[in-house]
Amino acid sequence: MAARRRLKAVLIDLxxxxxxxxxxxxxxxEALARLRRAPVSVRFVTNTTKECRRMLVERLHGLDFxxxxxxxxxxxxxxxxxxxxAGVRPLLLLHDSALEDFAGIETSDPNxxxxxxxxxxxxxxxxxxxxxxxxEGAPLIAIHKARYYKRKDGLALGPGPFVTGLEYATxxxxxxVGKPEKTFFLEALRELDCQPExxxxxxxxxxxxxxxxxxxxxxxxxxxxxxxxxxxxxxxxPSPHVTCDSFPQAVDHILQHLL
Amino acid sequence: MAARRRLKAVLIDLxxxxxxxxxxxxxxxEALARLRRAPVSVRFVTNTTKECRRMLVERLHGLDFxxxxxxxxxxxxxxxxxxxxAGVRPLLLLHDSALEDFAGIETSDPNxxxxxxxxxxxxxxxxxxxxxxxxEGAPLIAIHKARYYKRKDGLALGPGPFVTGLEYATxxxxxxVGKPEKTFFLEALRELDCQPExxxxxxxxxxxxxxxxxxxxxxxxxxxxxxxxxxxxxxxxPSPHVTCDSFPQAVDHILQHLL
Numbered sequence: 055m056a057a058r059r060r061l062k063a064v065l066i067d068l069x070x071x072x073x074x075x076x077x078x079x080x081x082x083x084e085a086l087a088r089l090r091r092a093p094v095s096v097r098f099v100t101n102t103t104k105e106c107r108r109m110l111v112e113r114l115h116g117l118d119f120x121x122x123x124x125x126x127x128x129x130x131x132x133x134x135x136x137x138x139x140a141g142v143r144p145l146l147l148l149h150d151s152a153l154e155d156f157a158g159i160e161t162s163d164p165n166x167x168x169x170x171x172x173x174x175x176x177x178x179x180x181x182x183x184x185x186x187x188x189x190e191g192a193p194l195i196a197i198h199k200a201r202y203y204k205r206k207d208g209l210a211l212g213p214g215p216f217v218t219g220l221e222y223a224t225x226x227x228x229x230x231v232g233k234p235e236k237t238f239f240l241e242a243l244r245e246l247d248c249q250p251e252x253x254x255x256x257x258x259x260x261x262x263x264x265x266x267x268x269x270x271x272x273x274x275x276x277x278x279x280x281x282x283x284x285x286x287x288x289x290x291x292p293s294p295h296v297t298c299d300s301f302p303q304a305v306d307h308i309l310q311h312l313l
Numbered sequence: 314m315a316a317r318r319r320l321k322a323v324l325i326d327l328x329x330x331x332x333x334x335x336x337x338x339x340x341x342x343e344a345l346a347r348l349r350r351a352p353v354s355v356r357f358v359t360n361t362t363k364e365c366r367r368m369l370v371e372r373l374h375g376l377d378f379x380x381x382x383x384x385x386x387x388x389x390x391x392x393x394x395x396x397x398x399a400g401v402r403p404l405l406l407l408h409d410s411a412l413e414d415f416a417g418i419e420t421s422d423p424n425x426x427x428x429x430x431x432x433x434x435x436x437x438x439x440x441x442x443x444x445x446x447x448x449e450g451a452p453l454i455a456i457h458k459a460r461y462y463k464r465k466d467g468l469a470l471g472p473g474p475f476v477t478g479l480e481y482a483t484x485x486x487x488x489x490v491g492k493p494e495k496t497f498f499l500e501a502l503r504e505l506d507c508q509p510e511x512x513x514x515x516x517x518x519x520x521x522x523x524x525x526x527x528x529x530x531x532x533x534x535x536x537x538x539x540x541x542x543x544x545x546x547x548x549x550x551p552s553p554h555v556t557c558d559s560f561p562q563a564v565d566h567i568l569q570h571l572l
Contacts, residue, residue: 173437178470181435185461185470201482202444211437211444215478222477223460223470 061094061312062248065239065267067257068100068110068126070280071301078117079279085302086119092313095246099239099255101129101232101262103170103197103213106154127242129197129232130155133168135241136195136231142166144195145187147175147216165190169220169228170197171213181216188224198232233259234266254295254312256304258282265290273312275304320353320571321507324498324526326516327359327369327385329539330560337376338538344561345378351572354505358498358514360388360491360521362429362456362472365413386501388456388491389414392427394500395454395490401425403454404446406434406475424449428479428487429456430472440475447483457491492518493525513554513571515563517541524549532571534563 066072072082090096098121100110107126114121130152137144137159145164146156149172156168167184175181188194200212217228232238243253250271257263257274258281264274268290276287276294279301287293298304325331331341349355357380359369366385373380389411396403396418404423405415408431415427426443434440447453459471476487491497502512509530516522516533517540523533527549535546535553538560546552557563 176437176440178432178435181474182470185474186467189468201484208445209448211441211478211482215440215444215482218481219470219474219478223474225460 059249059252061254061308062252063095063097063243063246063254064089064308065097065099065242065253065255065272066301067255067259067263068098068114070258070282071256071263071277072098072114072119073117074280076117078119079301081302082300083118083120085305086121088309089305090120092309094308094313095248096125097242097246098126099128099233099242100126101198101200102152103129103172104149104151106130106152108154109151128155129238130170132231132235132238132241133170133195133197134159136229137166137168140166140193142193144168145184145192147172147180147184148197149174164192166192166195167220168195168197169213169217171200171203176211176216181220184220185223188220188226194220194224194226194228196228196230196232199228199230233262234269236266236270239267239270239272254308256301260286260289260294264294268292268295275307277301277304318508318511320513320567321511322354322356322502322505322513323348323567324356324358324501324512324514324531325560326514326518326522327357327373329517329541330515330522330536331357331373331378332376333539335376337378338560340561341559342377342379344564345380347568348564349379351568353567353572354507355384356501356505357385358387358492358501359385360457360459361411362388362431363408363410365389365411367413368410387414388497389429391490391494391497391500392429392454392456393418395488396425396427399425399452401452403427404443404451406431406439406443407456408433423451425451425454426479427454427456428472428476430459430462435470435475440479443479444482447479447485453479453483453485453487455487455489455491458487458489492521493528495525495529498526498529498531513567515560519545519548519553523553527551527554534566536560536563 111123143160144166147169196217199214201214202209254273255267264276267274273295276297366382370382402419403425406428455476458473460473461468513532514526523535526533532554535556
Protein backbone atom coordinates (compact mmCIF):
# COMPACT_ATOMS: atom_id res chain seq x y z
CA MET A 55 0.00 0.00 0.00
CA ALA A 56 2.96 2.32 0.59
CA ALA A 57 3.46 2.98 -3.11
CA ARG A 58 -0.16 3.80 -3.85
CA ARG A 59 -1.11 7.25 -4.96
CA ARG A 60 -4.25 9.21 -4.18
CA LEU A 61 -7.39 7.48 -5.51
CA LYS A 62 -8.65 9.09 -8.71
CA ALA A 63 -11.06 6.57 -10.19
CA VAL A 64 -13.54 3.88 -9.23
CA LEU A 65 -14.53 1.18 -11.73
CA ILE A 66 -17.80 -0.57 -11.00
CA ASP A 67 -19.17 -3.80 -12.43
CA LEU A 68 -22.85 -3.80 -13.37
CA UNK A 69 -24.64 -7.16 -13.26
CA UNK A 70 -24.20 -8.83 -9.87
CA UNK A 71 -22.76 -5.67 -8.32
CA UNK A 72 -25.23 -2.80 -8.89
CA UNK A 73 -28.11 -5.10 -9.70
CA UNK A 74 -28.97 -8.80 -9.71
CA UNK A 75 -31.11 -9.57 -12.73
CA UNK A 76 -33.98 -7.05 -12.61
CA UNK A 77 -33.52 -5.86 -9.04
CA UNK A 78 -31.14 -3.20 -7.79
CA UNK A 79 -28.86 -4.22 -4.91
CA UNK A 80 -30.53 -2.57 -1.86
CA UNK A 81 -29.10 0.89 -1.25
CA UNK A 82 -26.94 0.84 -4.35
CA UNK A 83 -28.48 3.92 -5.99
CA GLU A 84 -27.94 6.04 -2.89
CA ALA A 85 -24.41 4.65 -2.40
CA LEU A 86 -23.56 5.56 -6.01
CA ALA A 87 -24.84 9.10 -5.42
CA ARG A 88 -22.61 9.38 -2.32
CA LEU A 89 -19.62 8.14 -4.26
CA ARG A 90 -20.24 10.69 -6.99
CA ARG A 91 -20.02 13.51 -4.44
CA ALA A 92 -16.43 12.44 -3.65
CA PRO A 93 -13.52 13.76 -5.78
CA VAL A 94 -13.17 10.62 -7.93
CA SER A 95 -14.14 9.66 -11.46
CA VAL A 96 -16.59 6.81 -11.84
CA ARG A 97 -16.81 4.34 -14.71
CA PHE A 98 -18.95 1.25 -15.22
CA VAL A 99 -17.32 -1.78 -16.74
CA THR A 100 -18.94 -5.00 -17.87
CA ASN A 101 -18.38 -8.06 -19.98
CA THR A 102 -21.23 -8.22 -22.42
CA THR A 103 -21.38 -9.62 -25.91
CA LYS A 104 -25.07 -9.03 -26.52
CA GLU A 105 -25.97 -5.62 -25.19
CA CYS A 106 -24.89 -2.30 -26.61
CA ARG A 107 -24.30 0.57 -24.19
CA ARG A 108 -27.68 2.15 -24.93
CA MET A 109 -29.48 -1.01 -23.80
CA LEU A 110 -27.39 -1.22 -20.65
CA VAL A 111 -28.13 2.40 -19.79
CA GLU A 112 -31.84 1.90 -20.37
CA ARG A 113 -31.92 -1.01 -17.94
CA LEU A 114 -29.97 0.98 -15.33
CA HIS A 115 -32.26 3.99 -15.69
CA GLY A 116 -35.18 1.64 -15.16
CA LEU A 117 -33.61 0.71 -11.83
CA ASP A 118 -33.14 4.41 -10.91
CA PHE A 119 -29.38 4.52 -11.37
CA UNK A 120 -28.06 7.84 -12.66
CA UNK A 121 -25.59 6.67 -15.22
CA UNK A 122 -24.74 8.10 -18.65
CA UNK A 123 -23.88 6.11 -21.71
CA UNK A 124 -20.39 7.58 -22.03
CA UNK A 125 -19.56 6.35 -18.51
CA UNK A 126 -19.96 2.73 -19.53
CA UNK A 127 -17.04 0.72 -20.89
CA UNK A 128 -17.83 -2.79 -22.06
CA UNK A 129 -16.04 -5.68 -23.69
CA UNK A 130 -17.77 -4.56 -26.89
CA UNK A 131 -16.28 -1.07 -26.47
CA UNK A 132 -12.89 -2.71 -25.98
CA UNK A 133 -13.31 -4.76 -29.16
CA UNK A 134 -14.34 -1.67 -31.08
CA UNK A 135 -11.24 0.23 -29.92
CA UNK A 136 -9.08 -2.76 -30.84
CA UNK A 137 -10.60 -2.75 -34.34
CA UNK A 138 -10.04 0.99 -34.72
CA UNK A 139 -6.47 0.76 -33.47
CA ALA A 140 -5.66 -2.08 -35.87
CA GLY A 141 -7.43 -0.31 -38.74
CA VAL A 142 -9.18 -3.50 -39.83
CA ARG A 143 -12.61 -4.31 -41.29
CA PRO A 144 -14.21 -6.93 -39.08
CA LEU A 145 -16.58 -9.78 -39.82
CA LEU A 146 -18.80 -9.24 -36.77
CA LEU A 147 -19.98 -12.55 -35.28
CA LEU A 148 -22.11 -10.74 -32.74
CA HIS A 149 -25.74 -10.70 -31.72
CA ASP A 150 -27.72 -8.04 -33.61
CA SER A 151 -28.27 -6.12 -30.38
CA ALA A 152 -24.52 -5.60 -30.04
CA LEU A 153 -23.97 -4.10 -33.48
CA GLU A 154 -24.97 -0.57 -32.47
CA ASP A 155 -21.67 -0.19 -30.62
CA PHE A 156 -19.87 -0.76 -33.93
CA ALA A 157 -21.73 1.93 -35.85
CA GLY A 158 -19.40 3.62 -38.31
CA ILE A 159 -16.97 0.70 -38.45
CA GLU A 160 -16.31 -0.43 -42.02
CA THR A 161 -17.25 -4.09 -42.39
CA SER A 162 -17.25 -4.68 -46.15
CA ASP A 163 -14.59 -7.02 -47.55
CA PRO A 164 -13.59 -8.09 -44.03
CA ASN A 165 -10.01 -8.76 -42.96
CA UNK A 166 -10.58 -9.45 -39.26
CA UNK A 167 -12.99 -11.49 -37.14
CA UNK A 168 -14.73 -10.23 -33.99
CA UNK A 169 -16.53 -12.98 -32.11
CA UNK A 170 -18.92 -12.80 -29.19
CA UNK A 171 -21.93 -14.83 -28.10
CA UNK A 172 -23.80 -15.11 -31.38
CA UNK A 173 -25.85 -18.34 -31.58
CA UNK A 174 -27.33 -17.23 -34.91
CA UNK A 175 -23.82 -17.11 -36.42
CA UNK A 176 -22.53 -20.32 -34.85
CA UNK A 177 -23.28 -22.52 -37.82
CA UNK A 178 -20.87 -24.34 -40.11
CA UNK A 179 -21.13 -21.90 -43.00
CA UNK A 180 -20.35 -18.79 -40.98
CA UNK A 181 -17.67 -20.49 -38.89
CA UNK A 182 -16.08 -21.58 -42.16
CA UNK A 183 -16.17 -18.02 -43.47
CA UNK A 184 -14.34 -16.87 -40.32
CA UNK A 185 -11.89 -19.76 -40.65
CA UNK A 186 -10.94 -18.77 -44.17
CA UNK A 187 -10.37 -15.15 -43.17
CA UNK A 188 -8.11 -16.30 -40.35
CA UNK A 189 -6.15 -18.51 -42.76
CA GLU A 190 -5.50 -15.39 -44.81
CA GLY A 191 -4.00 -13.75 -41.74
CA ALA A 192 -7.00 -11.88 -40.35
CA PRO A 193 -6.72 -11.30 -36.58
CA LEU A 194 -9.25 -13.02 -34.29
CA ILE A 195 -10.67 -10.71 -31.64
CA ALA A 196 -12.76 -12.42 -28.93
CA ILE A 197 -15.12 -10.44 -26.70
CA HIS A 198 -14.42 -13.05 -24.06
CA LYS A 199 -13.93 -16.81 -23.82
CA ALA A 200 -16.61 -17.89 -21.35
CA ARG A 201 -17.20 -21.64 -21.54
CA TYR A 202 -20.93 -21.40 -20.82
CA TYR A 203 -23.55 -19.26 -19.17
CA LYS A 204 -26.76 -19.77 -17.28
CA ARG A 205 -30.01 -19.50 -19.20
CA LYS A 206 -33.53 -19.96 -17.89
CA ASP A 207 -33.66 -23.43 -19.47
CA GLY A 208 -30.23 -24.47 -18.14
CA LEU A 209 -26.56 -24.00 -19.00
CA ALA A 210 -25.76 -23.00 -22.56
CA LEU A 211 -22.55 -22.68 -24.54
CA GLY A 212 -20.72 -19.36 -24.34
CA PRO A 213 -18.50 -17.90 -27.06
CA GLY A 214 -15.39 -19.63 -25.65
CA PRO A 215 -15.91 -23.02 -27.32
CA PHE A 216 -16.34 -21.40 -30.73
CA VAL A 217 -13.32 -19.14 -30.25
CA THR A 218 -11.30 -22.17 -29.15
CA GLY A 219 -12.45 -24.13 -32.19
CA LEU A 220 -11.25 -21.41 -34.56
CA GLU A 221 -7.96 -21.15 -32.65
CA TYR A 222 -7.48 -24.91 -32.98
CA ALA A 223 -8.35 -24.93 -36.69
CA THR A 224 -5.89 -22.19 -37.55
CA UNK A 225 -3.24 -22.74 -34.87
CA UNK A 226 -3.56 -19.13 -33.75
CA UNK A 227 -4.51 -17.34 -30.54
CA UNK A 228 -7.41 -14.94 -30.24
CA UNK A 229 -6.90 -11.52 -28.73
CA UNK A 230 -9.35 -11.50 -25.83
CA VAL A 231 -10.55 -8.00 -25.03
CA GLY A 232 -12.95 -8.35 -22.08
CA LYS A 233 -12.33 -8.76 -18.36
CA PRO A 234 -10.07 -10.12 -16.87
CA GLU A 235 -7.59 -8.93 -19.54
CA LYS A 236 -5.18 -6.26 -18.35
CA THR A 237 -5.74 -4.22 -21.51
CA PHE A 238 -9.47 -4.04 -20.73
CA PHE A 239 -8.87 -2.28 -17.43
CA LEU A 240 -6.21 0.01 -18.88
CA GLU A 241 -8.53 1.02 -21.73
CA ALA A 242 -11.34 1.73 -19.27
CA LEU A 243 -9.06 4.21 -17.50
CA ARG A 244 -7.57 5.72 -20.62
CA GLU A 245 -9.70 8.82 -20.95
CA LEU A 246 -9.57 9.49 -17.20
CA ASP A 247 -5.90 10.49 -17.13
CA CYS A 248 -5.40 8.03 -14.32
CA GLN A 249 -2.84 5.33 -13.57
CA PRO A 250 -3.90 1.84 -12.41
CA GLU A 251 -2.33 2.57 -9.00
CA UNK A 252 -4.85 5.41 -8.66
CA UNK A 253 -7.91 3.25 -9.28
CA UNK A 254 -10.08 0.67 -7.54
CA UNK A 255 -12.44 -1.88 -9.07
CA UNK A 256 -15.64 -3.15 -7.38
CA UNK A 257 -17.19 -6.39 -8.61
CA UNK A 258 -18.80 -9.72 -7.70
CA UNK A 259 -16.52 -11.93 -9.84
CA UNK A 260 -13.31 -12.78 -8.00
CA UNK A 261 -11.35 -13.76 -11.11
CA UNK A 262 -12.75 -11.48 -13.81
CA UNK A 263 -13.35 -8.31 -11.77
CA UNK A 264 -11.01 -8.37 -8.79
CA UNK A 265 -8.20 -10.58 -10.03
CA UNK A 266 -8.11 -8.88 -13.42
CA UNK A 267 -8.06 -5.38 -11.91
CA UNK A 268 -5.38 -6.29 -9.40
CA UNK A 269 -3.23 -7.88 -12.12
CA UNK A 270 -3.34 -4.56 -13.94
CA UNK A 271 -2.19 -2.66 -10.85
CA UNK A 272 -5.49 -1.51 -9.33
CA UNK A 273 -7.01 -2.37 -6.00
CA UNK A 274 -9.93 -4.80 -6.14
CA UNK A 275 -12.96 -4.95 -3.88
CA UNK A 276 -15.06 -8.10 -3.97
CA UNK A 277 -18.77 -7.86 -3.10
CA UNK A 278 -20.82 -10.78 -1.82
CA UNK A 279 -23.72 -10.33 -4.24
CA UNK A 280 -24.44 -11.72 -7.72
CA UNK A 281 -22.27 -14.69 -8.57
CA UNK A 282 -20.24 -14.52 -5.34
CA UNK A 283 -19.90 -17.85 -3.54
CA UNK A 284 -18.23 -18.31 -0.10
CA UNK A 285 -14.55 -19.02 -0.61
CA UNK A 286 -14.24 -17.01 -3.84
CA UNK A 287 -11.67 -14.76 -2.11
CA UNK A 288 -9.24 -17.69 -2.04
CA UNK A 289 -9.51 -18.24 -5.82
CA UNK A 290 -7.19 -15.35 -6.60
CA UNK A 291 -3.72 -14.45 -5.52
CA PRO A 292 -3.21 -11.86 -4.17
CA SER A 293 -6.60 -11.99 -2.45
CA PRO A 294 -8.96 -9.01 -2.77
CA HIS A 295 -7.95 -5.75 -1.12
CA VAL A 296 -11.16 -6.19 0.88
CA THR A 297 -14.40 -8.17 0.64
CA CYS A 298 -17.63 -6.29 1.42
CA ASP A 299 -21.19 -7.51 1.88
CA SER A 300 -22.43 -5.44 -1.01
CA PHE A 301 -21.88 -2.33 -3.12
CA PRO A 302 -22.95 0.21 -0.44
CA GLN A 303 -20.37 -1.20 2.01
CA ALA A 304 -17.74 -1.10 -0.72
CA VAL A 305 -18.50 2.63 -1.22
CA ASP A 306 -18.26 3.20 2.53
CA HIS A 307 -14.86 1.49 2.57
CA ILE A 308 -13.61 3.73 -0.22
CA LEU A 309 -14.90 6.92 1.36
CA GLN A 310 -13.49 6.04 4.77
CA HIS A 311 -10.17 4.41 3.90
CA LEU A 312 -9.05 5.17 0.38
CA LEU A 313 -9.65 8.92 0.00
CA MET B 314 13.86 -56.21 -37.05
CA ALA B 315 15.32 -59.15 -35.09
CA ALA B 316 12.29 -59.43 -32.83
CA ARG B 317 9.73 -59.42 -35.63
CA ARG B 318 7.62 -62.46 -36.30
CA ARG B 319 6.41 -63.82 -39.63
CA LEU B 320 4.11 -61.35 -41.42
CA LYS B 321 0.45 -62.29 -41.10
CA ALA B 322 -1.46 -59.16 -42.11
CA VAL B 323 -1.25 -56.14 -44.37
CA LEU B 324 -3.34 -53.04 -43.64
CA ILE B 325 -3.90 -50.74 -46.60
CA ASP B 326 -5.12 -47.17 -46.65
CA LEU B 327 -7.66 -46.32 -49.36
CA UNK B 328 -7.73 -42.68 -50.53
CA UNK B 329 -4.28 -41.53 -51.62
CA UNK B 330 -2.90 -45.07 -51.56
CA UNK B 331 -5.12 -47.29 -53.75
CA UNK B 332 -6.71 -44.36 -55.54
CA UNK B 333 -6.39 -40.59 -55.80
CA UNK B 334 -9.84 -39.07 -56.05
CA UNK B 335 -11.60 -40.92 -58.89
CA UNK B 336 -8.54 -42.59 -60.41
CA UNK B 337 -6.87 -45.81 -59.33
CA UNK B 338 -3.13 -45.61 -58.68
CA UNK B 339 -1.60 -47.20 -61.83
CA UNK B 340 -1.10 -50.93 -61.34
CA UNK B 341 -2.73 -50.97 -57.93
CA UNK B 342 -5.49 -53.46 -58.81
CA GLU B 343 -2.99 -55.99 -60.16
CA ALA B 344 -0.65 -55.43 -57.19
CA LEU B 345 -3.51 -56.08 -54.79
CA ALA B 346 -4.31 -59.31 -56.61
CA ARG B 347 -0.65 -60.38 -56.28
CA LEU B 348 -0.68 -59.59 -52.58
CA ARG B 349 -3.83 -61.64 -52.09
CA ARG B 350 -2.09 -64.70 -53.52
CA ALA B 351 0.47 -64.49 -50.70
CA PRO B 352 -0.26 -66.14 -47.32
CA VAL B 353 -1.31 -62.91 -45.54
CA SER B 354 -4.61 -61.38 -44.50
CA VAL B 355 -5.50 -58.05 -46.05
CA ARG B 356 -7.59 -55.31 -44.50
CA PHE B 357 -8.41 -51.81 -45.72
CA VAL B 358 -8.36 -49.04 -43.15
CA THR B 359 -9.45 -45.45 -43.59
CA ASN B 360 -10.40 -42.35 -41.69
CA THR B 361 -13.81 -41.34 -42.89
CA THR B 362 -16.60 -39.57 -41.11
CA LYS B 363 -18.97 -39.31 -44.05
CA GLU B 364 -18.93 -42.60 -45.91
CA CYS B 365 -20.31 -45.89 -44.70
CA ARG B 366 -18.52 -49.06 -45.74
CA ARG B 367 -21.06 -49.81 -48.47
CA MET B 368 -20.30 -46.50 -50.18
CA LEU B 369 -16.55 -47.07 -49.95
CA VAL B 370 -16.88 -50.54 -51.46
CA GLU B 371 -19.03 -49.23 -54.30
CA ARG B 372 -16.39 -46.65 -55.22
CA LEU B 373 -13.63 -49.26 -55.08
CA HIS B 374 -15.61 -51.68 -57.25
CA GLY B 375 -16.08 -48.85 -59.73
CA LEU B 376 -12.28 -48.65 -59.93
CA ASP B 377 -12.00 -52.44 -60.44
CA PHE B 378 -10.65 -53.26 -56.99
CA UNK B 379 -11.79 -56.61 -55.64
CA UNK B 380 -12.62 -55.71 -52.09
CA UNK B 381 -15.44 -56.89 -49.84
CA UNK B 382 -17.29 -54.79 -47.31
CA UNK B 383 -16.21 -56.91 -44.33
CA UNK B 384 -12.55 -56.28 -45.23
CA UNK B 385 -12.89 -52.55 -44.61
CA UNK B 386 -12.30 -51.07 -41.17
CA UNK B 387 -12.97 -47.35 -40.83
CA UNK B 388 -12.96 -44.74 -38.11
CA UNK B 389 -16.76 -45.10 -38.14
CA UNK B 390 -16.38 -48.85 -37.51
CA UNK B 391 -14.05 -48.02 -34.63
CA UNK B 392 -16.58 -45.57 -33.15
CA UNK B 393 -19.33 -48.15 -33.46
CA UNK B 394 -17.24 -50.76 -31.61
CA UNK B 395 -16.43 -48.19 -28.93
CA UNK B 396 -20.15 -47.49 -28.48
CA UNK B 397 -20.96 -51.19 -28.27
CA UNK B 398 -18.17 -51.83 -25.82
CA ALA B 399 -19.29 -48.96 -23.56
CA GLY B 400 -22.94 -50.01 -23.88
CA VAL B 401 -24.07 -46.40 -24.45
CA ARG B 402 -26.79 -44.77 -26.55
CA PRO B 403 -25.09 -42.14 -28.71
CA LEU B 404 -26.28 -38.79 -30.04
CA LEU B 405 -24.81 -39.22 -33.53
CA LEU B 406 -23.41 -35.94 -34.88
CA LEU B 407 -22.60 -37.55 -38.20
CA HIS B 408 -23.43 -36.98 -41.83
CA ASP B 409 -26.52 -38.92 -42.92
CA SER B 410 -24.39 -41.05 -45.24
CA ALA B 411 -22.43 -42.36 -42.24
CA LEU B 412 -25.43 -43.54 -40.25
CA GLU B 413 -25.72 -46.87 -42.05
CA ASP B 414 -22.65 -48.13 -40.18
CA PHE B 415 -24.54 -47.58 -36.91
CA ALA B 416 -27.61 -49.60 -37.89
CA GLY B 417 -28.97 -51.43 -34.87
CA ILE B 418 -27.37 -49.07 -32.34
CA GLU B 419 -29.91 -47.70 -29.86
CA THR B 420 -29.94 -43.90 -30.03
CA SER B 421 -33.06 -42.90 -28.09
CA ASP B 422 -32.57 -41.01 -24.82
CA PRO B 423 -28.84 -40.58 -25.60
CA ASN B 424 -26.10 -40.76 -22.95
CA UNK B 425 -23.05 -40.40 -25.20
CA UNK B 426 -21.95 -38.17 -28.08
CA UNK B 427 -20.31 -39.40 -31.28
CA UNK B 428 -18.99 -36.58 -33.44
CA UNK B 429 -17.64 -36.61 -36.96
CA UNK B 430 -17.71 -34.16 -39.85
CA UNK B 431 -21.34 -33.13 -39.80
CA UNK B 432 -21.84 -29.57 -41.07
CA UNK B 433 -25.62 -29.95 -40.82
CA UNK B 434 -25.29 -30.60 -37.07
CA UNK B 435 -22.70 -27.91 -36.37
CA UNK B 436 -25.15 -25.28 -35.26
CA UNK B 437 -25.61 -23.73 -31.84
CA UNK B 438 -28.72 -25.71 -30.93
CA UNK B 439 -27.24 -29.13 -31.63
CA UNK B 440 -23.85 -28.27 -30.15
CA UNK B 441 -25.70 -27.15 -27.03
CA UNK B 442 -27.58 -30.44 -26.89
CA UNK B 443 -24.26 -32.29 -27.02
CA UNK B 444 -22.80 -29.93 -24.40
CA UNK B 445 -25.59 -30.69 -21.94
CA UNK B 446 -25.18 -34.44 -22.39
CA UNK B 447 -21.46 -34.10 -21.71
CA UNK B 448 -22.18 -32.07 -18.56
CA GLU B 449 -24.26 -35.01 -17.35
CA GLY B 450 -21.25 -37.27 -17.79
CA ALA B 451 -21.82 -38.63 -21.30
CA PRO B 452 -18.56 -39.69 -23.00
CA LEU B 453 -17.43 -37.77 -26.10
CA ILE B 454 -16.28 -40.04 -28.92
CA ALA B 455 -14.60 -38.27 -31.85
CA ILE B 456 -14.19 -39.97 -35.22
CA HIS B 457 -11.07 -37.87 -35.61
CA LYS B 458 -9.87 -34.36 -34.86
CA ALA B 459 -8.78 -33.06 -38.26
CA ARG B 460 -8.48 -29.28 -38.24
CA TYR B 461 -9.67 -28.84 -41.82
CA TYR B 462 -9.89 -30.60 -45.14
CA LYS B 463 -9.66 -29.68 -48.79
CA ARG B 464 -12.88 -29.05 -50.65
CA LYS B 465 -13.33 -28.08 -54.27
CA ASP B 466 -14.04 -24.49 -53.21
CA GLY B 467 -11.09 -24.32 -50.79
CA LEU B 468 -10.20 -25.41 -47.27
CA ALA B 469 -13.09 -26.11 -44.92
CA LEU B 470 -13.35 -26.84 -41.21
CA GLY B 471 -12.99 -30.45 -40.13
CA PRO B 472 -14.58 -32.00 -37.05
CA GLY B 473 -11.57 -31.12 -34.86
CA PRO B 474 -12.56 -27.52 -34.09
CA PHE B 475 -16.03 -28.60 -32.96
CA VAL B 476 -14.64 -31.47 -30.86
CA THR B 477 -12.15 -29.06 -29.32
CA GLY B 478 -14.90 -26.55 -28.55
CA LEU B 479 -16.92 -29.17 -26.67
CA GLU B 480 -13.80 -30.30 -24.83
CA TYR B 481 -13.09 -26.71 -23.80
CA ALA B 482 -16.69 -26.07 -22.71
CA THR B 483 -16.82 -29.14 -20.49
CA UNK B 484 -13.18 -29.46 -19.48
CA UNK B 485 -13.08 -33.05 -20.74
CA UNK B 486 -11.13 -34.96 -23.36
CA UNK B 487 -12.71 -36.75 -26.29
CA UNK B 488 -11.85 -40.36 -27.01
CA UNK B 489 -10.52 -40.22 -30.57
CA VAL B 490 -11.07 -43.47 -32.44
CA GLY B 491 -9.60 -42.95 -35.94
CA LYS B 492 -6.04 -43.09 -37.21
CA PRO B 493 -3.41 -42.40 -35.83
CA GLU B 494 -4.77 -43.77 -32.54
CA LYS B 495 -3.15 -46.99 -31.40
CA THR B 496 -6.55 -48.51 -30.55
CA PHE B 497 -7.65 -48.02 -34.16
CA PHE B 498 -4.89 -50.23 -35.52
CA LEU B 499 -5.33 -52.85 -32.80
CA GLU B 500 -9.08 -53.00 -33.49
CA ALA B 501 -8.43 -53.39 -37.22
CA LEU B 502 -6.33 -56.48 -36.44
CA ARG B 503 -8.64 -57.93 -33.80
CA GLU B 504 -10.52 -60.44 -35.87
CA LEU B 505 -7.35 -61.53 -37.71
CA ASP B 506 -5.77 -63.27 -34.71
CA CYS B 507 -2.62 -61.28 -35.40
CA GLN B 508 -0.24 -59.29 -33.21
CA PRO B 509 0.96 -55.80 -34.28
CA GLU B 510 4.47 -57.22 -34.72
CA UNK B 511 3.02 -59.49 -37.40
CA UNK B 512 1.47 -56.68 -39.45
CA UNK B 513 2.47 -53.93 -41.85
CA UNK B 514 0.55 -50.79 -42.80
CA UNK B 515 0.75 -49.09 -46.21
CA UNK B 516 -0.37 -45.47 -46.52
CA UNK B 517 0.28 -42.02 -47.94
CA UNK B 518 -0.04 -40.10 -44.66
CA UNK B 519 3.21 -40.14 -42.71
CA UNK B 520 1.65 -39.25 -39.37
CA UNK B 521 -1.79 -40.88 -39.51
CA UNK B 522 -0.92 -44.06 -41.43
CA UNK B 523 2.75 -44.82 -40.91
CA UNK B 524 3.43 -43.10 -37.59
CA UNK B 525 0.23 -44.40 -36.04
CA UNK B 526 0.86 -47.98 -37.19
CA UNK B 527 4.47 -47.93 -36.03
CA UNK B 528 3.45 -46.54 -32.61
CA UNK B 529 1.17 -49.53 -32.23
CA UNK B 530 3.99 -51.97 -33.02
CA UNK B 531 3.51 -52.56 -36.76
CA UNK B 532 5.83 -51.79 -39.62
CA UNK B 533 4.84 -48.80 -41.73
CA UNK B 534 5.37 -48.30 -45.44
CA UNK B 535 4.95 -44.78 -46.81
CA UNK B 536 3.90 -44.35 -50.45
CA UNK B 537 4.61 -41.24 -52.49
CA UNK B 538 1.07 -40.80 -53.83
CA UNK B 539 -1.99 -38.93 -52.53
CA UNK B 540 -1.10 -36.38 -49.89
CA UNK B 541 2.60 -37.34 -49.77
CA UNK B 542 4.97 -34.36 -49.98
CA UNK B 543 8.80 -34.64 -50.20
CA UNK B 544 10.22 -34.65 -46.69
CA UNK B 545 7.20 -36.30 -45.07
CA UNK B 546 9.44 -39.21 -44.00
CA UNK B 547 11.20 -36.87 -41.58
CA UNK B 548 7.96 -35.87 -39.87
CA UNK B 549 7.82 -39.06 -37.87
CA UNK B 550 10.20 -40.79 -35.51
CA PRO B 551 11.06 -43.56 -36.10
CA SER B 552 10.99 -42.91 -39.82
CA PRO B 553 9.02 -45.28 -42.07
CA HIS B 554 10.27 -48.85 -42.42
CA VAL B 555 10.55 -47.98 -46.11
CA THR B 556 9.22 -45.36 -48.52
CA CYS B 557 8.01 -46.62 -51.92
CA ASP B 558 6.98 -44.76 -55.05
CA SER B 559 3.48 -46.18 -54.95
CA PHE B 560 1.32 -49.09 -53.82
CA PRO B 561 2.62 -51.64 -56.37
CA GLN B 562 6.21 -51.06 -55.19
CA ALA B 563 5.07 -51.42 -51.59
CA VAL B 564 3.56 -54.81 -52.45
CA ASP B 565 6.78 -55.84 -54.19
CA HIS B 566 8.76 -54.88 -51.10
CA ILE B 567 6.49 -57.00 -48.90
CA LEU B 568 6.60 -60.00 -51.20
CA GLN B 569 10.38 -59.82 -51.58
CA HIS B 570 11.51 -58.83 -48.08
CA LEU B 571 8.84 -59.40 -45.47
CA LEU B 572 7.52 -62.87 -46.25
